[in-house]
Amino acid sequence: MNLNLCVLEGDGIGPEIVKEAVRVLRAVCGARGVGLSLDYALLGGAAIDRTGVPLPDETVEKCRAAQAVLLGAVGGPKWDSLPSGLRPEKGLLGIRSALGLYANLRPATIFPALRAASPLRDEIVGAGVDIMVVRELTGDVYFGEHSRFERDGVLHGRDIMGYSVPEIERIARVAFGLARRRDRRVTSVDKANVLETSRVWRETVTRVAEEFPDVALTHLYVDNAAMQLVRDPAQFDVLVTGNLFGDILSDEASMISGSIGMLASASLGDGPFGLYEPIHGSAPDIAGQGKANPLATILSAAMMLRYTFDLPELAGAVEQAVSDALGTARTPDIRGDGLPVWTTEQMGGFVAQRAAELLA
Numbered sequence: 001m002n003l004n005l006c007v008l009e010g011d012g013i014g015p016e017i018v019k020e021a022v023r024v025l026r027a028v029c030g031a032r033g034v035g036l037s038l039d040y041a042l043l044g045g046a047a048i049d050r051t052g053v054p055l056p057d058e059t060v061e062k063c064r065a066a067q068a069v070l071l072g073a074v075g076g077p078k079w080d081s082l083p084s085g086l087r088p089e090k091g092l093l094g095i096r097s098a099l100g101l102y103a104n105l106r107p108a109t110i111f112p113a114l115r116a117a118s119p120l121r122d123e124i125v126g127a128g129v130d131i132m133v134v135r136e137l138t139g140d141v142y143f144g145e146h147s148r149f150e151r152d153g154v155l156h157g158r159d160i161m162g163y164s165v166p167e168i169e170r171i172a173r174v175a176f177g178l179a180r181r182r183d184r185r186v187t188s189v190d191k192a193n194v195l196e197t198s199r200v201w202r203e204t205v206t207r208v209a210e211e212f213p214d215v216a217l218t219h220l221y222v223d224n225a226a227m228q229l230v231r232d233p234a235q236f237d238v239l240v241t242g243n244l245f246g247d248i249l250s251d252e253a254s255m256i257s258g259s260i261g262m263l264a265s266a267s268l269g270d271g272p273f274g275l276y277e278p279i280h281g282s283a284p285d286i287a288g289q290g291k292a293n294p295l296a297t298i299l300s301a302a303m304m305l306r307y308t309f310d311l312p313e314l315a316g317a318v319e320q321a322v323s324d325a326l327g328t329a330r331t332p333d334i335r336g337d338g339l340p341v342w343t344t345e346q347m348g349g350f351v352a353q354r355a356a357e358l359l360a
């Protein structure tokens with residue numbers, strides 16, 4: 001077996017964290033005699049600097065030729081004043097859309113070793129938190145019309161929010177399907193008390209739920225959901241929501257796990273192909289200093305092994321190695337509890353070696 005990957009390092013801490021995830025992939029594949037072919041391509045600010053655009057055609061072609069994509073993060077102050085269509089973030093949205101990756105799975109769990117590192121008290125997270133945030137990724141206000149115009153000499157900005165029924169149906173089916181393999185509970189998050197988009201969302205999710213009578217569905221308004229996530233995160237199993245609410249709620253949920261540097265994600269379409277990336281950004285404030293936590297990217301690589309390549313044993317070894325690492329040391333973003341503080345490279349090196357040992 002050979003895994004064909006396209007690797008998009010991106011900007012800021014992107015190259016540092018991707019390097020460690022690749023190291024871990026090499027270690028587990030090596031331990032099991034699985035081949036690994038990597039093709040690197042440009043995305044985001046790195047692509048703008050070299051080609052003038054955030055998503056070169058060649059990058060889309062290389063991604064399409066691969067079985068899966070591993071991505072770091074894009075963006076940074078250097079490119080913040082560019083026109084909106086030329087920003088690094090536009091490249092990220094473009095690749096998700098070009099590859100048809102409408103389902104973004106963001107698991108917010110808490111490793112036992114990190115319970116004391118969570119900003120939430122032990123009595124709140126102690127029983128364990130295991131939330132699967134299912135974020136719609138190719139629609140919503142992100143992909144509506146964006147404009148600015150002047151009326152009566154006053155400047156306005158406008159972004160159009162909207163969802164079609166088929167877009168909602170397919171993401172709802174992903175959420176219900178996942179719930180069937182978990183605790184069979186789906187919470188759909190919207191703002192149906194105000195937004196027409198959300199009213200169509202809620203009606204559609206309710207109708208799709210009839211196809212899954214064994215899964216319990218509840219609805220929450222997004223403001224309440226944001227509050228419930230810190231009041232009692234253990235109440236959630238699968239949480240399905242639109243692109244914008246999912247972006248915000250998944251960053252919030254990430255802190256339950258102790259750090260935004262811990263949260264992985266898989267962006268999927270209808271087949272096994274997927275793009276795997278941490279939920280955090282390019283962290284320009286710590287780029288190049290060896291301080292970045294590579295675990296979200298490493299755990300994204302584990303999701304790749306599980307979802308695209310159906311190699312649960314390899315994925316499990318990576319996850320166990322991460323758990324062991326957290327019992328041994330921390331990167332500076334996670335509360336330390338007196339444990340040694342490691343660099344990005346030390347953390348990646350430990351996980352790679354430990355994962356390979358577990359498979360030996």
Ligand SMILES: NC(=O)c1ccc[n+]([C@@H]2O[C@H](COP(=O)([O-])OP(=O)(O)OC[C@H]3O[C@@H](n4cnc5c(N)ncnc54)[C@H](O)[C@@H]3O)[C@@H](O)[C@H]2O)c1
Pocket residue numbers: 013017072073074075076077089092260261277278279280281282283284285286291292293294296333
């Ligand atoms: N998927 C992506 O590529 C993605 C996601 C979010 C933001 N961004 C972009 O990243 C840039 C910075 O955005 P931001 O500062 O709002 O968000 P960010 O996630 O990059 O950083 C927020 C804070 O979390 C810290 N942090 C993030 N990841 C970390 C890690 N792995 N280890 C340790 N600390 C970590 C940062 O140092 C910073 O203090 C922007 O250009 C933004 O558009 C990209």
Ligand SMILES: CC(C)[C@H](C(=O)O)[C@@H](O)C(=O)O
Pocket residue numbers: 075089092093247279280281
């Ligand atoms: C950088 C940005 C376009 C992106 C998003 O909003 O989807 C990021 O915040 C994320 O969560 O992946």
Ligand SMILES: [Mg+2]
Pocket residue numbers: 247248251279
């Ligand atoms: Mg985000």
